Amino acid sequence: MSRAAAPLLELRDATKSYGAVRALRDGNLAVGSGEVRALMGENGAGKSTIVKVLGGVVRRDAGSMLVDGQPVDFHSPHDARDAGIAVIYQEPTLFPDLSIAENVVMGYHPLGALRRIDRGEMHRRVQALLDRLGVRLDPERPVRGLSIADQQIVEIAKALSFEARVLIMDEPTAALSGPEVERLFSVVRTLREEGAAILFISHRLDEVFAIADSVTVMRDGAVVHDAQIAAITPDELVRRMVGRELSALFPKQRTEVGETVLKVHRLTREGVFFDISFEVRAGEIVALAGLVGAGRSEVARAVFGIDKQDAGHVELAGRELPPGKPLAAMRAGIGFVPEDRRQQGLIMDLSIARNATLTRMGTLARAGLIRSAAEHVLAREWATRLQLKFHRLDDPAAFLSGGNQQKVVLAKWLSTEPKLLIVDEPTRGIDVGTKAEVHRLLSELAGQGVAVLMISSELPEVLGMADRVLVMHEGRLAQEFSRAEADEESVIRAASGRAKAAA
Amino acid sequence: MSTQAAPAGAPAPADSARARRLTEWVFRVRELGIIVALGLLILVTGILEPRFLDTDSLRNLALNASIFAVLAAGQTLVLVTRNVDLSVGSVLGLSAYLAGDLLSKHPGMALPLVFLLGMALGAACGLLNGVLVTWGQVPALVVTLGTLYVFRGIAFLWTDGSQVNAETLPDPFLDLGTDSLVGVPILVIIALVVLLLVGQWLRDFRAGRELYAIGSNPDGARLAGVRSERRVLSAFVLAGALAGLGGVLFTARFGTVDATAGVGYELTVIAAAVIGGVAIFGGTGSVYGAGLGALLLGTITSSLIVLKVEAFWQQAAIGALLLLAIAFDRLVGLRVDAALRRRSARRAA
Numbered sequence: 001m002s003r004a005a006a007p008l009l010e011l012r013d014a015t016k017s018y019g020a021v022r023a024l025r026d027g028n029l030a031v032g033s034g035e036v037r038a039l040m041g042e043n044g045a046g047k048s049t050i051v052k053v054l055g056g057v058v059r060r061d062a063g064s065m066l067v068d069g070q071p072v073d074f075h076s077p078h079d080a081r082d083a084g085i086a087v088i089y090q091e092p093t094l095f096p097d098l099s100i101a102e103n104v105v106m107g108y109h110p111l112g113a114l115r116r117i118d119r120g121e122m123h124r125r126v127q128a129l130l131d132r133l134g135v136r137l138d139p140e141r142p143v144r145g146l147s148i149a150d151q152q153i154v155e156i157a158k159a160l161s162f163e164a165r166v167l168i169m170d171e172p173t174a175a176l177s178g179p180e181v182e183r184l185f186s187v188v189r190t191l192r193e194e195g196a197a198i199l200f201i202s203h204r205l206d207e208v209f210a211i212a213d214s215v216t217v218m219r220d221g222a223v224v225h226d227a228q229i230a231a232i233t234p235d236e237l238v239r240r241m242v243g244r245e246l247s248a249l250f251p252k253q254r255t256e257v258g259e260t261v262l263k264v265h266r267l268t269r270e271g272v273f274f275d276i277s278f279e280v281r282a283g284e285i286v287a288l289a290g291l292v293g294a295g296r297s298e299v300a301r302a303v304f305g306i307d308k309q310d311a312g313h314v315e316l317a318g319r320e321l322p323p324g325k326p327l328a329a330m331r332a333g334i335g336f337v338p339e340d341r342r343q344q345g346l347i348m349d350l351s352i353a354r355n356a357t358l359t360r361m362g363t364l365a366r367a368g369l370i371r372s373a374a375e376h377v378l379a380r381e382w383a384t385r386l387q388l389k390f391h392r393l394d395d396p397a398a399f400l401s402g403g404n405q406q407k408v409v410l411a412k413w414l415s416t417e418p419k420l421l422i423v424d425e426p427t428r429g430i431d432v433g434t435k436a437e438v439h440r441l442l443s444e445l446a447g448q449g450v451a452v453l454m455i456s457s458e459l460p461e462v463l464g465m466a467d468r469v470l471v472m473h474e475g476r477l478a479q480e481f482s483r484a485e486a487d488e489e490s491v492i493r494a495a496s497g498r499a500k501a502a503a
Numbered sequence: 504m505s506t507q508a509a510p511a512g513a514p515a516p517a518d519s520a521r522a523r524r525l526t527e528w529v530f531r532v533r534e535l536g537i538i539v540a541l542g543l544l545i546l547v548t549g550i551l552e553p554r555f556l557d558t559d560s561l562r563n564l565a566l567n568a569s570i571f572a573v574l575a576a577g578q579t580l581v582l583v584t585r586n587v588d589l590s591v592g593s594v595l596g597l598s599a600y601l602a603g604d605l606l607s608k609h610p611g612m613a614l615p616l617v618f619l620l621g622m623a624l625g626a627a628c629g630l631l632n633g634v635l636v637t638w639g640q641v642p643a644l645v646v647t648l649g650t651l652y653v654f655r656g657i658a659f660l661w662t663d664g665s666q667v668n669a670e671t672l673p674d675p676f677l678d679l680g681t682d683s684l685v686g687v688p689i690l691v692i693i694a695l696v697v698l699l700l701v702g703q704w705l706r707d708f709r710a711g712r713e714l715y716a717i718g719s720n721p722d723g724a725r726l727a728g729v730r731s732e733r734r735v736l737s738a739f740v741l742a743g744a745l746a747g748l749g750g751v752l753f754t755a756r757f758g759t760v761d762a763t764a765g766v767g768y769e770l771t772v773i774a775a776a777v778i779g780g781v782a783i784f785g786g787t788g789s790v791y792g793a794g795l796g797a798l799l800l801g802t803i804t805s806s807l808i809v810l811k812v813e814a815f816w817q818q819a820a821i822g823a824l825l826l827l828a829i830a831f832d833r834l835v836g837l838r839v840d841a842a843l844r845r846r847s848a849r850r851a852a
Binding site: 057078081089092094102106109115117145 | 708712719724725727729730786787839840
């Protein structure tokens with residue numbers, strides 16, 4: 001597939017350490033003009049570090065970087081951008097107070113007379129970009145309040161806003177729905193035909209095989225494999241990533257289904273979800289499926305009392321929960337693993353130990369003071385049980401990879417011995433190996449009689465893990481499936497609102 | 504591709520446009536609210552005490568607000584970047600004494616030069632603040648709290664207990680503080696020009712927009728290629744320079760300057776900006792709002808003095824106004840968020 005002599009962008013023997021942690025070694029990577037290269041690996045394998053090095057966010061410790069065969073050195077994201085490298089980062093980098101248009105062109109506003117910003121031109125340009133991405137968003141609308149999917153679209157528009165020769169995408173599709181992913185891919189294909197070099201990071205194998213020409217696999221901070229996509233099978237790819245065979249991604253245990261733990265009765269939040277009623281019983285895993293924005297997370301937030309419902313009520317083990325009171329929900333025995341672990345699941349600056357034991361502060365304290373020895377004992381116990389990979393328990397949670405961060409969030413809730421565990425996208429952005437571990441954990445919990453309410457956008461996860469599947473569409477429960485009934489096609493049909501008659 | 508691509512929500516653009524109008528309306532209502540409050544205040548005070556509506560009295564009102572408006576414009580630049588400058592009162596004191604000292608010793612000195620030196624001194628102070636905040640990576644609150652005392656201390660050392668008196672200052676300089684040009688006090692004209700220049704810079708120039716970006720999401724700004732350090736530094740330097748300008752204007756207006764000139768101004772200035780809708784956590788607000796906030800604060804103080812209300816109540820009134828403004832922002836913010844959320848949810852569904 002290499003259509004050009006010298007690769008557009010090349011990294012040779014790059015290394016990067018954060019303190020004692022070697023995040024990257026043997027960083028070798030080349031992307032040519034007209035090539036889409038997938039970068040794959042488990043979380044913590046060093047993919048994000050490579051992206052940061054290429055994007056000028058961090059500087060490599062050693063090795064060289066070449067653009068068009070010429071050695072370059074980026075001191076800031078600005079330098080990378082000037083070299084024609086556009087990056088879509090995993091974490092949102094938007095400015096909530098500013099308009100979509102300004103978010104897209106920030107720092108590179110089109111200028112008119114006297115170097116004043118030409119707003120008309122700015123809006124035209126951004127409108128054209130949004131049209132190209134096939135979304136109906138008003139460029140003059142503020143970004144605040146946009147759904148995650150729309151925010152992702154703005155990120156993509158931002159990266160496409162200048163004539164980038166290299167486009168690096170760190171999990172751009174994580175929050176997108178099917179048609180949106182398709183549109184993004186058609187734009188990527190156009191860019192490829194125009195001769196751009198594209199580096200694409202995703203955990204979704206089907207996407208990688210749909211769009212990539214070649215693939216680089218990383219493991220434990222090093223590049224371990226480099227292949228043309230045609231010359232590798234999905235199974236081999238997974239094996240190279242995890243360094244071992246994956247027997248089962250979804251180790252579902254048979255469990256005894258017990259008493260009703262959670263009862264949700266006619267729950268409504270104006271403009272978000274309507275008339276939602278369902279039950280979750282002990283030992284049962286119930287999946288809430290649906291498209292992004294269907295209101296699944298919002299239902300979960302209302303059940304846990306983060307948002308107050310406008311009508312309806314929630315019962316836990318027969319007792320009604322006061323609306324809008326997460327603390328009461330916690331005391332009643334609900335654990336909540338939120339979708340956005342960076343912002344809502346963890347306190348990134350606090351230590352791993354503190355994060356893992358936050359929910360147990362009361363029992364760890366003596367006379368109101370937390371004993372760090374007890375904190376460490378408890379944290380270490382859970383770290384072992386969940387096979388957490390960490391350097392020191394005193395390191396900030398931010399130092400962990402995504403999958404390990406999720407384990408800390410799980411530890412935090414599991415130590416409270418919840419009756420009901422709500423998990424929102426438990427494996428989003430988590431590598432294959434850790435994914436299976438999280439699945440095993442959830443399955444074990446259900447086996448111990450915990451009721452699990454799982455929100456997931458990944459169909460294999462829903463079908464593989466759930467005893468029952470509730471499908472939401474536009475804020476309403478569209479259809480319910482038993483484990484036996486649920487298959488990919490019927491769930492998708494219900495989620496896209498084409499199965500109303502059947503319900 | 505594009506034919507099957509149309510998302511489900513056909514009314515999306517209309518919703519989006521409504522969302523935009525909503526936010527625009529909120530900002531307008533914000534500045535309008537201050538103007539209405541201002542009008543009511545002047546009206547009520549005028550009814551209770553007609554002397555308040557004398558040309559002289561209103562003139563004084565505008566003159567007092569002018570210096571605060573200049574400082575508030577500078578403060579807005581810093582606040583928008585999610586920083587704060589507590590040292591502006593002390594910087595004003597330094598440059599006020601500099602202007603008085605220079606002119607009493609060299610009465611023939613060209614006035615533009617005095618203004619330039621005052622602003623340069625302010626800019627130097629701002630540079631120190633900015634360097635400590637950006638390169639030193641110390642929070643602005645701590646840095647400028649420190650320099651508040653340091654600059655004031657320097658002023659005490661420098662003046663050594665002496666003061667500059669109006670008699671020793673040249674008349675053309677003092678006239679600046681009282682004279683009018685086609686009926687409008689020169690001080691007010693200067694303040695308006697400053698507001699307009701800074702306002703335009705923030706609205707229509709890349710550097711200005713980047714300040715908002717930095718305040719709205721500091722990490723995001725860096726990733727977008729904004730040279731944040733440089734921008735924040737320039738915001739502090741400009742705020743310092745404007746505080747310096749305020750100092751020269753202070754001397755021109757009051758004539759008498761000692762080491763305590765401008766003590767406590769920083770809080771009034773920040774209050775003015777916040778009342779005018781500048782978010783203390785950065786990202787939003789305009790200098791025009793801040794200017795209006797300064798005018799409203801000045802008017803309240805004056806009207807309470809005219810109505811012979813005790814000093815304690817003046818402070819309480821300002822405090823109450825501040826809380827009211829913040830509560831209003833929060834309330835409106837929540838409602839707008841809810842409205843935007845509803846629209847976005849409907850669109851995505």
